[in-house]
Amino acid sequence: MPSTFAAVSYGRSLSPEILEQLRTVLADGGARVLSEHRRQDPAFEAYVMDVELDGDAASTGAGDDTALGRVRAALAAAAVDGVDTAVVPAPLRGAERKLIIMDVDSTLIQQEVIELLAAHAGTEALVAEVTAAAMRGELDFAQSLHSRVATLAGLPESVLAEVGAKVKLSLGAERLVREAKAAGHVVAAVSGGFSQILAPLAAELQLDFALANDLEIVDGVLTGKVVGDVVDRAAKATALRRWAGESGIDLAHTIAIGDGANDLDMMAVAALGVAFNAKPAVRAAADAQINLPQLDVALALAGI
16 A cells, blocks of 8 residues: 655755755655645745655655655765755655643753753752763763762852753744644653752743753752652653543654654653654654754755
């Protein structure tokens, strides 16, 4: 049975030559272009080709030997600098309601909050080194979180408001949330960072769901501990499943966006796992990559 998907190309500039190369790669892979159109987006160019393919399109991800997997590989091999092409299942793009779930640090926002807090404690260099190793998957996330948070012991609670004021949304993040919610979709954020920073941000953006770690505070002072279970990669995947279920959304209609190893489980569960300016191991495992600073490229992928 033929299956349908969308080949979505995006970058700063999509020339006619690049688009013709894309058509050639798809045709060589046995795909038939049914329709195509250029999207109008403010900070990037995107072009969508709706495609039909004979063969198994159920398997996703890098390295699979299905017909779809071979098309993915061919598109990756023919990639042009500054332009990415994602293969997105048609049922996901056409779904009436979708769930978009995002990591927070270095995804929804531009910074790593733990490093901003560590700057107040004079431990920024140490914490940055541990954070980078954890995001590459070289350290157990829970252990790394506990060791980094321990360096914050003794800081006054007031630093949380100071750091919160310094947080900057990623470019396109506000547009992504606003337009997705206006179209009736569900938007969530899940973080290995801290609820004291995420909660006001989630309220400002009117996110449907949000989850992060709770810093322990006693008598107005950070104790260097977190309260409750750590929000690690398994917890992120669990949150995706739970929020999709609570929202009545099939997992086939979900998108997960992240940048580090802590996001790999939820990206694997989602119908489309998107690596946002991510570490190499995350890019290799993802179904799609956004290598622009624009988080709203996800709107083009989702068909919103």
